[in-house]
Amino acid sequence: MNETISQMQDKLATLNPHTLEIRDDSAKHAGHAGARSGGGHYQLSITSDAFAGLSTLARHRLVYGALGELMQVRIHALGITAKTPQES
Numbered sequence: 001m002n003e004t005i006s007q008m009q010d011k012l013a014t015l016n017p018h019t020l021e022i023r024d025d026s027a028k029h030a031g032h033a034g035a036r037s038g039g040g041h042y043q044l045s046i047t048s049d050a051f052a053g054l055s056t057l058a059r060h061r062l063v064y065g066a067l068g069e070l071m072q073v074r075i076h077a078l079g080i081t082a083k084t085p086q087e088s
Helices: 003-015 056-067
Strands: 019-022 040-047 074-085
Touching: 003 019, 003 040, 003 056, 056 074
Parallel strands: 040 074
Antiparallel strands: 019 040
16 A cells, blocks of 8 residues: 555545445556656545535545645645445
8 A cells, every 4th residue: 555545544444334445547648647646546435424514515524624734735636535334
């Protein structure tokens, strides 16, 4: 597992996820400007009670907030699927 995924897992633990899957798609974007600057491309699937009653936008903001500075430094692009356990 790469270091960025490990850091993402640590930070997202604050959301008490029931499930958490992170896929590194950076290799698919080789040569892309973000790949050259060091930021990776990731796909995130997370289920958490923290998303209950929140819109998709609010759920994404919650994820971005949990990831903090990783969004500025280590992550160039992030696809998010955020659901409650009842929705999955």
